Amino acid sequence: MRAARFSRFGGPEVLEIADLPEPHPGREEVRVAVRAAGVGLSDLKKRQGLMDQDLPQTLGYEAAGVVDEVGADVTGVAIGDRVFGFCGDGAAQAELAVLSFWAPIPPSLDFASAAALPAAVETAMRALDQLGVTAGSTLLISGASGSVGSAAVQFAVNRGARVIGTGSPANQDYLRSLGAEPVTYGNGLTARVRALAPDGVDLALDVAGSGILPELIGLAGGPEQVLTIADFPGAQAHGVRFSGGDSGRALHALTEIGPLVEAGRFTLPAVRTMPLGEIAEAHRLSEAGQVRGKLVVLIHP
Numbered sequence: 400m401r402a403a404r405f406s407r408f409g410g411p412e413v414l415e416i417a418d419l420p421e422p423h424p425g426r427e428e429v430r431v432a433v434r435a436a437g438v439g440l441s442d443l444k445k446r447q448g449l450m451d452q453d454l455p456q457t458l459g460y461e462a463a464g465v466v467d468e469v470g471a472d473v474t475g476v477a478i479g480d481r482v483f484g485f486c487g488d489g490a491a492q493a494e495l496a497v498l499s500f501w502a503p504i505p506p507s508l509d510f511a512s513a514a515a516l517p518a519a520v521e522t523a524m525r526a527l528d529q530l531g532v533t534a535g536s537t538l539l540i541s542g543a544s545g546s547v548g549s550a551a552v553q554f555a556v557n558r559g560a561r562v563i564g565t566g567s568p569a570n571q572d573y574l575r576s577l578g579a580e581p582v583t584y585g586n587g588l589t590a591r592v593r594a595l596a597p598d599g600v601d602l603a604l605d606v607a608g609s610g611i612l613p614e615l616i617g618l619a620g621g622p623e624q625v626l627t628i629a630d631f632p633g634a635q636a637h638g639v640r641f642s643g644g645d646s647g648r649a650l651h652a653l654t655e656i657g658p659l660v661e662a663g664r665f666t667l668p669a670v671r672t673m674p675l676g677e678i679a680e681a682h683r684l685s686e687a688g689q690v691r692g693k694l695v696v697l698i699h700p
């Protein structure tokens with residue numbers, strides 16, 4: 400089968416499409432004929448040698464496709480079902496991939512849109528769970544207009560929270576459409592937030608990692624009320640919680656997103672698609688910041 404791979408660390412030029420053996424699912428896994436696979440920051444870090452040091456390596460943790468093989472202990476899914484989810488082996492950018500966690504693709508979504516969801520919705524849901532966002536909470540999200548930030552806004556709003564979200568001037572209307580009260584980031588943020596919430600906020604989530612943790616701590620009333628997914632050194636320096644993939648995953652997000660999408664209560668991120676054969680160019684565009692929303696590679700027609 401065709402799969403994206405690299406045999407040395409470096410820039411996008413090290414990526415190739417290789418012919419690899421077909422994978423098969425374990426007892427609690429399913430295999431899919433991949434129709435679309437997400438390209439994420441973890442893929443770029445792997446290629447740069449910032450994660451696993453073994454070579455060669457495959458790419459891709461998010462996939463959407465059609466089930467074509469089912470593990471012995473799997474129930475509730477059948478061959479031919481449309482599913483999306485996580486490839487624990489990091490080998491989703493291939494014609495076939497094994498999924499460790501999956502959920503049905505909402506009927507209204509195509510494969511590309513579904514492949515753009517797993518990492519963003521799991522990360523956002525995990526952050527809200529760990530912060531304890533509930534109905535009546537006032538939550539400040541720094542970096543609210545990206546794929547993770549916009550998912551966090553919508554999940555929080557659906558929980559009944561009040562959300563104040565930071566974004567660029569161009570994204571203020573977009574944030575408003577998601578249900579957030581938008582403010583611009585940069586100098587004077589504290590004053591702008593206090594104009595909306597004079598007593599500060601209950602909780603704060605840092606998605607952007609832009610060195611803003613001291614301001615968030617001040618607005619939320621202490622470091623224990625703040626969580627970051629993007630600033631590990633800052634979290635250590637300021638006593639703020641850091642949430643990464645090793646801190647307990649919110650896999651329930653995969654099953655909960657479908658009903659929200661179908662009810663019109665979740666706006667999908669923008670998706671840009673490219674064929675698998677252009678994986679190197681996909682990495683170049685992603686590193687250059689030239690992709691709005693989520694980049695997805697298409698595999699089977």
